[in-house]
Amino acid sequence: MKATGRKAIFVIFLFLLFFGLVSRGSAAEVGVSADSVTVGCSNSFSGPLAFCGLEMVKYGAEIYFKQINDQGGVQGRKVIMKSYDDGYDPTKALVNTKRLVEQDKVFCILEPQGSSPVEATIDYLEQQKVPLLFPFQGLPLKGRMVFTAHTVYPREAEIVVDWMVQKKGFKRIGMIYQDDAYGYTYRDTATPRLKSMNMELAAQEPVKRTSIDLSAQMAKLSQDNLDALWMILTPGPGAMAIKEAKKEGWTKTKLFATGPLTDESFIILSGGEGEGVWGFSDWPDPVHSKKPAIAEYRAALQKYAAGHVPNRYSLFGYFYAKLFAEALNRAGKDVTREKLVTTMESMKNWENGVIPPVSFSKDSHAAEQSGFMVEVKNNVFQPLSGWVSLENGKLVERPLGE
């Protein structure tokens, strides 16, 4: 009993000593001080999406914040970004997010990544009334404090189906999709959309997330005489699909990549076999676009990360940090989380020089609702269309503005 009692007391003492009996006071607004605003995110800096995570945070958002901090910050406050690695693990994402909110006292969560990690944190953030801004994922998210970034997958699926059928006259559309929420969202949106046009998916093949061999699926699909094969995949399997199509000698079927897949990185992974592949793009070409706003991004990258190659992921991070800063500025000096949300809901037609003007409202927290079609030519995505969107159920195309 003596030894047990001593050990028990030692254990309890260990807990108390380690964690501290400290009561925490509360600031006027969490994450906001006289000279700084602290934002945070849990992102993938290791694991399958490490490249995307590092680019959007370290070479995107942080680059933008360095730029504006050097110019005096927002309303005289420097913007500080804290980030933790979750390795695309939803458990770690939740632990990190709780740490950011409760221990690091961040003002909002900005640019986390991944459908599963983000979904694991949404209920918690809504409960705590912490804004969740511009996650890099495409599932529709509902929440008073949630603002989404690029065009959500269902909207993209509707646009692409309409464009393929109405503009290109495709009759037999097939789909190879990741066997999870990412893939199901496209499949379950495309199916009724096609049905409304008296059509259906001519073929569909699921692929497990961890698959690296798509030969069986592609061999089956090559029997289906498709006009187009829509690839709802991540870069690795997407590149595999392209290589398999080349091996099978596909000439008639157009390969079409989803928004998240449309980046030069998967073209590189396919070893130069991506010539002629089509895709849905949310972003102008970060390397070649002559738009002043994109040139500004390239200049900032050159100044704060000389030699780093521009890409769509770091452009995403830079752009949405800029949008956040714009909202923060409009909210004024006495900013609160609630005030930020209401300020963002009042933003109409924000001209940004990168994507179509951004508008939010009480009913719409989506920054982007359009995209444009591209084709790989000489290993670069070249535009095939202007900005395409759906307005009142009809396909509308506007100039790209290059």
Next chain:
Amino acid sequence: MRRVSFFRWTLILVPCLVLFFMAPLVLSKYLVFILNLLAVYVLVAIGLNFVMGYTGQISTGHAAFLALGAYFTAICATRASSLPFYVLLPMAGCFAGLVGFLLGIPILRLRGFYIAMVTLAFGAVVSEIALQWSSLTHGDDGLRVPSAFLGTFVFDSDKRLFYLIQPVTILLILAARNIVSTRVGRAFLAIRQSETAAQTLGINLSWYKTSAFALSAFYTGVAGALFAYAMTHITPDSFSLSTSIDFIAMIVIGGMGSIFGSIIGAVILTAIQQLLGSLAEVQMLVFGIALIVFMIFMPRGISGALRSWRAAVKARKKQSLENTPKGEGYP
């Protein structure tokens, strides 16, 4: 004398426990959440210690039992929402325990490396089932876990969950302490020392080795249920091979064959995860180095080192008393 000593320790222990249970009133929500996770890891470490520390069988897929408990709880809580936690927790433990018992039977004849390989494969199978059986588990999108409840009281915050997770953990620690002090615990230790000698003494190897697996799986299954409540959302990614390796590191560092060592190991694992939260790759490096260092220089872990130190202090004290001439401080 013994009664006075018991009374004295109770006077110290009870206020400490009261202070401990007042922690949610003064600590931040995040620290309370970490304490809850810590309690889960303590139960996992105790469970793993039954099989590795006490009976000497290597289990490299223990995250699978955590997954079984977590998914069992999440699925039952979703599909049979009227089941309260005090039904679900033991059911989750029994479910995992049954699987552990069934796993223990075929691996009875195996030794060392081969048990490690089988348990590794078991971990991979469970992870793959959780990923592929998407109609039941929602695959890698994961499952939302409904909150535990007691009547109309819902444990829907970390502070409320503290009053569910910590008492359950303390009860199971006390139960484990009792188990290892009984004939069962002595049989486990005998098996670890030498299976031949244990058999000679009349210890039924098959029964005790299988029971160790079942008991270990039960504890880890209950930990899985508590983990599901704490995380509110579970996916197969939370129960990977690296998680199993972390669990082994916990008991190696804390001390194998020691309940106290299980607690120390869990505290150290949690502390390293928190201190190195932004550096995942450094975290893995630190764990790996710690594992190697401890296995070479401190194979009995921190609790073993503390025991040795106390024994050395006692021996020195006794020696100095024996060396002291009579009349000088000698009664």
